[in-house]
Amino acid sequence: MTGEVAVLGAGMHPWGKWGRGFVEYGVAAARAALADAGIEWRDVGSIVGADTVRGGYPGYVAGATFAKALGWQGARVASVYAACASGAQAVAAARAQILAGLADVVLVVGADAAPKGFFRPAGGDRPDDPDWLRFRVLGATNPTYFGLYARRRMAVHGDTVEDFAQVKVKNAALGALNPYARYRKRVSAEEVAASAVVADPLRLLDICATSDGGAALVLSSMEFARRRGMAEPVRIRAVSTVTPTYPNTVLDLPDIATDSAAAVEPAAGTFRASIARAAYEEAGVGPEELSLAEVYDLSTALELQWYEDLGLCGEGEGAKLLREGATAPGGRIPVNTSGGLASFGEAVPAQAIAQVCELTWQLRGDAGARQVQHARVGITANQGLFGHGSAVIAVR
Numbered sequence: 001m002t003g004e005v006a007v008l009g010a011g012m013h014p015w016g017k018w019g020r021g022f023v024e025y026g027v028a029a030a031r032a033a034l035a036d037a038g039i040e041w042r043d044v045g046s047i048v049g050a051d052t053v054r055g056g057y058p059g060y061v062a063g064a065t066f067a068k069a070l071g072w073q074g075a076r077v078a079s080v081y082a083a084c085a086s087g088a089q090a091v092a093a094a095r096a097q098i099l100a101g102l103a104d105v106v107l108v109v110g111a112d113a114a115p116k117g118f119f120r121p122a123g124g125d126r127p128d129d130p131d132w133l134r135f136r137v138l139g140a141t142n143p144t145y146f147g148l149y150a151r152r153r154m155a156v157h158g159d160t161v162e163d164f165a166q167v168k169v170k171n172a173a174l175g176a177l178n179p180y181a182r183y184r185k186r187v188s189a190e191e192v193a194a195s196a197v198v199a200d201p202l203r204l205l206d207i208c209a210t211s212d213g214g215a216a217l218v219l220s221s222m223e224f225a226r227r228r229g230m231a232e233p234v235r236i237r238a239v240s241t242v243t244p245t246y247p248n249t250v251l252d253l254p255d256i257a258t259d260s261a262a263a264v265e266p267a268a269g270t271f272r273a274s275i276a277r278a279a280y281e282e283a284g285v286g287p288e289e290l291s292l293a294e295v296y297d298l299s300t301a302l303e304l305q306w307y308e309d310l311g312l313c314g315e316g317e318g319a320k321l322l323r324e325g326a327t328a329p330g331g332r333i334p335v336n337t338s339g340g341l342a343s344f345g346e347a348v349p350a351q352a353i354a355q356v357c358e359l360t361w362q363l364r365g366d367a368g369a370r371q372v373q374h375a376r377v378g379i380t381a382n383q384g385l386f387g388h389g390s391a392v393i394a395v396r
């Protein structure tokens with residue numbers, strides 16, 4: 001186990017399609033987090049920005065961009081990019097600075113202004129980039145991959161389109177209770193089934209949108225938190241940012257081929273399972289101790305996969321766990337109490353930070369109508385392109 005850091009504040013800018021720049025969303029989230037923490041910007045010792053590749057040059061140096069927008073005050077600065085895992089990488093960088101004694105208080109910010117439609121690779125010809133290749137060689141957009149993955153679960157584990165629809169029903173009901181969610185409307189399984197087919201078997205309501213939004217956290221050393229009179233703050237106990245282990249034999253976005261297992265036996269578990277395992281080992285907890293989980297539901301089928309990868313159930317038992325109501329409010333292990341990406345959409349650099357915001361509010365007992373009773377331990381799970389693992393465990 002490593003040392004803990006305190007979460008003093010959490011803040012967000014509502015998700016949507018607002019038509020403004022990412023800096024505005026990030027600054028709004030940062031100011032909300034600072035106000036929540038009761039901390040002045042001038043008292044922050046470091047700022048870590050999660051980068052966006054869609055914000056031009058300012059997006060590539062997000063830490064300094066946000067620092068300038070908040071007002072230069074001499075803080076340390078760092079910027080990180082790990083695609084969808086950027087937010088967790090930013091949290092990891094902030095935690096490392098605090099534990100190293102480089103700063104008592106660190107502000108973590110991520111924001112994005114996403115394009116219309118589904119994500120595509122950045123411009124230019126890059127034949128050495130597997131993300132570019134899957135579009136140009138295979139025509140495999142993100143929804144195509146999601147559809148293939150759903151078909152695999154149906155073939156291997158017996159999942160049904162009705163199971164996928166129930167994931168959306170659950171998450172939409174929770175999103176309807178979240179003031180920061182883009183989609184705040186309950187949906188029925190019949191409405192999911194009636195929505196347009198995007199990538200068989202997935203319908204439009206099975207797949208998350210692309211969104212604008214921002215999220216921020218104020219982290220501190222435990223000593224600083226105690227000096228501020230916070231005897232029992234929410235604490236980050238683990239941040240997992242692992243990479244795959246050779247040979248990596250499971251097809252995964254954006255890769256279009258896998259390592260051969262002819263000469264070397266693959267690891268006992270998959271890459272995604274290793275993300276959670278590393279977090280559990282670092283935190284000294286197991287899945288049976290979790291109160292809730294926030295997972296990366298790019299599609300309804302992928303949420304079911306995360307149930308298994310987090311060890312909430314056995315392999316192939318994700319749909320069974322859902323049918324039993326275990327992942328719904330009041331169940332054994334509620335999942336995506338925020339409403340998930342199903343309700344928010346993707347604002348890439350912000351989403352892993354937003355997951356920790358939800359854990360923070362739940363562990364404090366501040367989640368309102370979507371509150372998990374007696375929440376004590378929560379985990380997030382996310383994944384960025386090219387082998388960026390991402391999981392955070394928070395406790396109280």
